[in-house]
Amino acid sequence: MSEQTLPLPASEEDGRAFGGTLRRDLLVSAAVLLLSVAGILFTQQLKMWFGARVTPITAMTFAGLASLWLFSMAGVAIGHAMKRFPVKAIAEFPVLGWVSLTSLVACLAVPGFVEAIAAVDFLSITTPVLAFAGISVADRLVDLSKTSWRVAITAVFVFVGTYVGSALLAQFGLSVTG
């Protein structure tokens, strides 16, 4: 492989980040997901200790965490199976999307899942994820110096462009709908 000025990191949407056998993927997923839901529980407990406004931890919370773990595992398995699907958009659909869809379908079928998952405080899910996200990009800070200031300014307009663009169209749509 030739050298790249900015090598590619494995990242959140990169479905190819783990592409071993199904058995291995499931084993690794089971362990990492256990770590992930443990982190959520820890964060929710911290929020309670620190007196933040938070959903209290009950037996339902544990049922919710178990559901989140289960749907994540199911999503990994489905994503794996779909890789051989002949339609490209489905074969390359990210595992993150499969997990959301699995959970959506399960929650539509069994409303009890919604109740259980609602007992898991939402923001407690986000903090540990973003902590790992921060650590994972640490090595890339050096690459910033290789990025031109022109692209950095452009980036701001690119970000604003997509967000404001979608917001304007959505605002228009909603005003038509009433």
Add this chain to the structure above:
Amino acid sequence: MSTAAAPPAEAGRRRLDFVLLVAFAWAIVAVSELIGFRTVPIGSITISILPLVWAVILGMVFGIPAWRKGILKRIYSPANVHFSGKYLILIMLPLMARYGADVAPKLGEILSIGWVFLLQELGNLGTVLLGLPVALALGLKRAAIGSTLGLGREGELAYISEKYGLQSDEGRGVLSIYLIGTLFGAIFFSAFAPVLLAFGFDVRALAMASGMGSASMMTAASSTLVATVPDQADTIRSFAAASQLLSSFLGTYTMVFLAVPLQRAMYNAWQRLTTRRGQGATR
């Protein structure tokens, strides 16, 4: 790299490093939660900062290579940083499962205005419409193509690398935007989303716009909206998550069939404009 062939002492060291990583990540979470939710008034606009923003900043700041001495060097070991990147997608999955549960009770409402969700997907062309003129005016040439095709996530990366190669100017452009988005995207959108609220946008429109194709940016934008308008928490989260799912399905098509032709037309128009002006002007 053969992890299996590592000698026992090396394997033990790695295991300890890994334990340190998890302990450190949880310590970051603890500090972030201790700082907690803060609001910063800037003029008439109030910016809310959630613990998730503290967490991503702390995770990055401690990893600044020059500071990696002693225990930080063990925590930010190559194996650990690699683990965080490789398995971040797995660590995120429970969050995505939670979004499924948020969408479920609101699915009827979402489908009833499904066309608005489809329409706002076209807003992603804003990267070209707003970004490309700025990039060209700043003097970027072929790099402007890579850096404004989209948010620079996996779809754009794959397209640009296939078409131009990552060594090209276009490739460097898309890699740079990818890097900036990865580092600062979540922080940027958590600050920017509530600013638009102050401009009078419907919070539901902003929630839909949050589903841009990056899960962490969507989470940052929509969570800050929830913090600002807590009564609408369920609607905001479900709309953002549904829009995100739609982006995952349609993003590639919007890019290939709309963003690429639009960008080519705008780029060519700019080329004609500048060459004509260039011929007339004396330098």
